[in-house]
Amino acid sequence: MAKRRQFTINGLNGLSKKLKDNASMTDVKQVVRVNTTELNSSMQRESQAVLTGHWEGGKFVKPTGATKRSIVVRFTNGGLSGHTGPGTEYSPYLIRGTRFMAKRDFFLPPLRKQKAKFKSDLERLMK
Template sequence: MLAKAKIILEGLDDLTAALKGKMNLSEIPQVVKKHGAQLSSRTQSNMNAAYTHGYSTGRTRRSVKPVFSDGGMTVSVGPTTDYFPYLEYGTRFMSAMPTLKPAFDVQSQMFINELKRLMQ
């Protein structure tokens, strides 16, 4: 069984401190909700595009749902199928079909930009 992939954003403590000093944190859960939903949608869209040339039941795509915690301050998004890492990273028999990382790369920058705007 493969270990789950973990993506860590550096500098979140500094960002949190800056946010606490410059804005009302009550807006953050809405921003987290918005970007969590968009990350989920973007990942599913990437899966639709990646899997059009091969066999797909859609199970992995359907398993991508945002899960909120910490009073809406945290969101986790990712497929829950056991075989997702094989699809994302490939195997020696199959090429990688990255869907989550490309979605995260785009969405995380949009999320950070929106938080920065709120700090002004």
């Protein structure tokens, strides 16, 4: 079974102290909520664009949309943590590929874009 990737931000002690001084926690929760839902929708769009079907035994198999439907949002830690990503068992093989199949990465490109936006939103709150 392939390992699942997780995105975390280290150094939260200094960040949380600075945010408590400059912004209310509802603003921080709003930034987390907005960025997590945007990441979720962009991952769903990217999965629909990248996963277009495949050839199997001489026949073209249309995509079922199970991976797109499995990308859901969860919030924990009182709304300070947002989690999203594919829930199907085979999604790591789609993202990384195998020796028989090329990778179809719908996870990392949206994550890189959203990571930069999330960082700028937090920096805006700290000013």
